[in-house]
Amino acid sequence: MNTTRHEANLDSALIAALESLRSTDHLLVALDFDGTLAPFVNDPAEARALPASAAALERLAALPSVTTALVSGRSLASLREVASPGPRTLMIGSHGAEQWLGPNSQPLILDAGQQALLAAVTAALQKVAARHPGSVVEVKTAGVVLHTRGATPEVGRSALQEGRIAATEAEASVGGPLYVQDGKEVLDTTVVRADKGEGLEVLRAHTGATAVFFAGDDRTDEDGFAALGPGDIGLKVGEGETLAGFRIPSPEELPAVLELLQRVRSEQSEPGQPGSEA
Numbered sequence: 001m002n003t004t005r006h007e008a009n010l011d012s013a014l015i016a017a018l019e020s021l022r023s024t025d026h027l028l029v030a031l032d033f034d035g036t037l038a039p040f041v042n043d044p045a046e047a048r049a050l051p052a053s054a055a056a057l058e059r060l061a062a063l064p065s066v067t068t069a070l071v072s073g074r075s076l077a078s079l080r081e082v083a084s085p086g087p088r089t090l091m092i093g094s095h096g097a098e099q100w101l102g103p104n105s106q107p108l109i110l111d112a113g114q115q116a117l118l119a120a121v122t123a124a125l126q127k128v129a130a131r132h133p134g135s136v137v138e139v140k141t142a143g144v145v146l147h148t149r150g151a152t153p154e155v156g157r158s159a160l161q162e163g164r165i166a167a168t169e170a171e172a173s174v175g176g177p178l179y180v181q182d183g184k185e186v187l188d189t190t191v192v193r194a195d196k197g198e199g200l201e202v203l204r205a206h207t208g209a210t211a212v213f214f215a216g217d218d219r220t221d222e223d224g225f226a227a228l229g230p231g232d233i234g235l236k237v238g239e240g241e242t243l244a245g246f247r248i249p250s251p252e253e254l255p256a257v258l259e260l261l262q263r264v265r266s267e268q269s270e271p272g273q274p275g276s277e278a
């Protein structure tokens with residue numbers, strides 16, 4: 001087997017784990033987007049997957065007995081906009097509250113109470129953002145997010161603190177429940193209870209996957225890592241405590257991981273190889 005220049009930088013235990021996915025019947029490759037496929041940028045609308053990762057994902061998507069999926073906190077609409085995945089790649093948005101599992105997928109519909117709560121929290125967080133230069137509000141299908149990546153650290157901390165209070169007050173005035181999660185320089189609120197672990201379980205059941213590879217960088221991805229079992233592989237991107245078994249330093253190392261997975265699974269689908277379905 002040829003070893004690419006990129007791959008030479010991967011940890012040998014990670015390489016061995018990825019190679020162990022050769023023999024599983026059906027592999028689900030599920031990836032977070034921001035901070036995993038795409039390096040962070042100040043404006044969430046400008047985020048794009050690294051070209052090498054996007055290309056490797058498409059090659060994986062084309063393989064038999066592999067399903068690819070994006071699992072993001074973004075709304076499905078926003079995820080589709082920035083990631084523009086090929087038609088084979090499934091999508092979980094809003095941390096699991098929104099699902100695109102093919103052309104017949106039903107959109108998420110909020111009830112009147114959820115709509116009122118979403119409007120109130122949006123207005124509250126927009127006021128907070130207006131007082132904190134560099135912070136922006138992202139309105140999603142089922143929630144609203146305060147991003148502080150563009151603010152100075154001091155202003156960002158203050159924005160998140162005030163945002164949390166404002167969201168709680170909005171919930172108290174309109175009626176909840178509102179679900180609030182802290183991420184990296186974000187305050188993520190949603191009116192629909194969901195997490196990435198549930199999203200992965202939906203994908204696992206839908207695809208009949210016999211093993212799951214999941215990569216993510218943020219605290220909300222820990223719910224995904226917690227949902228993994230024996231034979232699955234969790235890959236944490238970047239620093240921070242994690243339940244994942246493996247880690248790479250940044251999104252820049254992900255192409256090598258995906259390329260190795262693609263090669264391992266290509267060999268699997270060739271007749272006469274171990275694990276072949278022939």
Ligand SMILES: [Mg+2]
Pocket residue numbers: 032033034035036216217218
């Ligand atoms: Mg992320």
